[in-house]
Structure formats: structure tokens, C-alpha cells
Amino acid sequence: MPEDAMHVEELTIEECHLALAQARLGRLACARDNQPHVIPIYFAVDEAYIYAFSVGGQTLEWMRDNPCVCLEIDNVHLASDWTSVVVLGSYEELPDTLEHRAARGRAHDLLQGRAMWWEPGTLVGPHREKSAELTPIYYRISMEHLSGRRGAPSPAKQ
Numbered sequence: 001m002p003e004d005a006m007h008v009e010e011l012t013i014e015e016c017h018l019a020l021a022q023a024r025l026g027r028l029a030c031a032r033d034n035q036p037h038v039i040p041i042y043f044a045v046d047e048a049y050i051y052a053f054s055v056g057g058q059t060l061e062w063m064r065d066n067p068c069v070c071l072e073i074d075n076v077h078l079a080s081d082w083t084s085v086v087v088l089g090s091y092e093e094l095p096d097t098l099e100h101r102a103a104r105g106r107a108h109d110l111l112q113g114r115a116m117w118w119e120p121g122t123l124v125g126p127h128r129e130k131s132a133e134l135t136p137i138y139y140r141i142s143m144e145h146l147s148g149r150r151g152a153p154s155p156a157k158q
Contacts, residue, residue: 006080011148023073032062044110050141051107063091085148089141107138
């Protein structure tokens, strides 16, 4: 086995939660009409939910049509030293209503603990007009299935 060989192992659910809690940036995937769409998002984790923020656009439209989503994070130190977690879940918008006030407050409080939490949710792109209203839309993703892997250098032969 070469000296730089790598050992890959499955993460426990607890290790997946820890990796998510430590991550700042993830890649959110959604799909509509058999077309996938992936964007980077900043997020925060609390128990069974991932909380995030946007001001509208293609991704929100697609998640409203099809709430089945996926979030992926990775932390790469070296080619043979990395962690990756995939979350399958369901999108839930948290509108500014009495019913969702507590969840919106929780989302805001958790996200406030992250530097630059409003980016890239406020960036203007091809599917969002520059003049579009920048009303904050908080949402959460229920974590229905988690899986993760860790790569580490293989122990040296003795």
C-alpha cells in the first residue's frame, strides 16, 4: 500500500451532527421537472433541523414545488484527511406568522451566531431581479436521513 494511502470509514449519526454543527457552508440541492439545482448556503443546525435564509429566487420556487432536498457539507484538510456529510430532508418555509414565530426566532438567533450569515442568501443572480424586494425568508430542513464518511491516512506499516 502506498505511503499516502487513505482509510475511509462511516460516521456515526452523532459524528454527522457534530460535523454539521462545525460546518459553515453547505451545498443545498433541490430538483424540479427532473432537473437538479445546487447552491451554496450558510446555515445553522439545531437538533433535528437545519436553518437557513434567503430573499427569494429559483431555489425557493423549486423547493416550494418539491420539498425533497439534500444538503452536503465537507471539510477537507488534505486529499487523505477529510469529512463529508449528506443530509436528506424536507424543506419547510417559516413565514412571518404567529404559528411560525418561535421557529423564525430560533432560526434568526442561530444564524446570528454565524459571521456573514445573510450571504449568499441576499446575492442577486440571474433568477432574481435587482429591484426585487429583499424580504427575509427563513426556512428549515428536517434532517430525515444522515450519512457521512471520513477519510484519514492509513496507519503506516510497521
